[in-house]
Amino acid sequence: MTGEQSAKAFAASGPIVLIGAGNMGGALLTGWLKNGVPGSSVIVVDPNPAEAMRKMIADAGASHVTEVPKGVTAGVLFIAVKPQLMDAVLPPFKPLVGETTVVVSIAAGKTLSALETHLGKAAMVRAMPNTPAMVGRGVTGAFANARVSDGQRQLVQNLLKVSGPVEWVPGEADIDSVTAVSGSGPAYVFYLVECMAEAGRKLGLQADLAMRLARETVAGAGELLHQSPDDASRLRQNVTSPGGTTAAALGVLMAEDGMQPLFDEALEAARKRAQELAG
Numbered sequence: 001m002t003g004e005q006s007a008k009a010f011a012a013s014g015p016i017v018l019i020g021a022g023n024m025g026g027a028l029l030t031g032w033l034k035n036g037v038p039g040s041s042v043i044v045v046d047p048n049p050a051e052a053m054r055k056m057i058a059d060a061g062a063s064h065v066t067e068v069p070k071g072v073t074a075g076v077l078f079i080a081v082k083p084q085l086m087d088a089v090l091p092p093f094k095p096l097v098g099e100t101t102v103v104v105s106i107a108a109g110k111t112l113s114a115l116e117t118h119l120g121k122a123a124m125v126r127a128m129p130n131t132p133a134m135v136g137r138g139v140t141g142a143f144a145n146a147r148v149s150d151g152q153r154q155l156v157q158n159l160l161k162v163s164g165p166v167e168w169v170p171g172e173a174d175i176d177s178v179t180a181v182s183g184s185g186p187a188y189v190f191y192l193v194e195c196m197a198e199a200g201r202k203l204g205l206q207a208d209l210a211m212r213l214a215r216e217t218v219a220g221a222g223e224l225l226h227q228s229p230d231d232a233s234r235l236r237q238n239v240t241s242p243g244g245t246t247a248a249a250l251g252v253l254m255a256e257d258g259m260q261p262l263f264d265e266a267l268e269a270a271r272k273r274a275q276e277l278a279g
């Protein structure tokens with residue numbers, strides 16, 4: 001994409017107003033600015049962003065405010081604050097939502113109908129990115145309500161795509177399942193690293209060596225999965241020599257009471273928690 005083409009991909013009817021520039025909002029903002037969103041079209045509302053974020057915003061010529069901006073109709077109102085804060089934070093933003101505004105929320109659990117109680121009926125997207133967005137390697141699930149026009153959908157897709165692929169889902173409830181799989185998913189993988197390192201330590205390796213081995217193994221396996229045309233099952237089979245060491249380990253992990261039932265239970269718990277955060 002040339003600069004001009006990419007700026008066009010992000011053209012909105014008004015400024016992109018980002019509420020909350022923390023881990024996720026900040027990661028997306030970084031992606032927007034790197035991928036051609038003009039800084040001058042972005043207003044960041046955050047009472048307390050990290051110092052590096054303040055600098056990035058200033059360097060890009062974007063605006064940073066700590067209060068709700070006045071006299072502005074947002075082209076995109078992008079909500080990236082904690083779900084538990086939204087009932088307190090959102091009501092004063094209602095004047096920023098006009099006929100041509102598309103509201104995007106990445107908050108876990110919060111339903112579009114809960115957003116409507118604060119912001120009124122509007123074109124709205126619920127999206128669920130994940131933290132690998134920080135290195136441009138996230139994946140996002142998204143759901144659009146019926147008010148979202150084709151143009152708005154494309155614009156939101158372009159804004160989310162800066163962090164990796166975007167998967168549109170047919171029902172809003174699917175977003176809670178997406179949250180359980182990929183929104184929270186990076187934490188499961190990091191925990192896998194911790195478990196592998198701890199198990200290696202118990203086998204007698206130095207703790208820091210075991211951690212380096214586990215970390216690079218998961219990072220390398222992730223990269224192989226990313227680059228290979230083969231699916232995960234095929235890649236697993238490639239490691240597994242008949243009668244070998246991997247088969248011995250997988251015999252434990254893939255037993256009836258192994259990882260699958262644990263994952264079933266864990267993801268069910270994540271989805272249930274998302275549903276509890278709905279209101």
Ligand SMILES: NC(=O)C1=CN([C@@H]2O[C@H](COP(=O)(O)OP(=O)(O)OC[C@H]3O[C@@H](n4cnc5c(N)ncnc54)[C@H](O)[C@@H]3O)[C@@H](O)[C@H]2O)C=CC1
Binds near residue numbers: 045046047048108183
């Ligand atoms: N961390 C993750 O892995 C993911 C988080 N999410 C969702 O993203 C949202 C943000 O999460 P994080 O970025 O992790 O949180 P965070 O705590 O890193 O960032 C939240 C930001 O909101 C700001 N903030 C607090 N009060 C505010 C106010 N009144 N007005 C404007 N900004 C305000 C904070 O200063 C902070 O910079 C949450 O709703 C979460 O469910 C979605 C996908 C993944």
Ligand SMILES: O=C(O)[C@@H]1CCC=N1
Binds near residue numbers: 108184
């Ligand atoms: O733990 C959470 O609630 C957020 C949503 C997905 C990842 N982090």
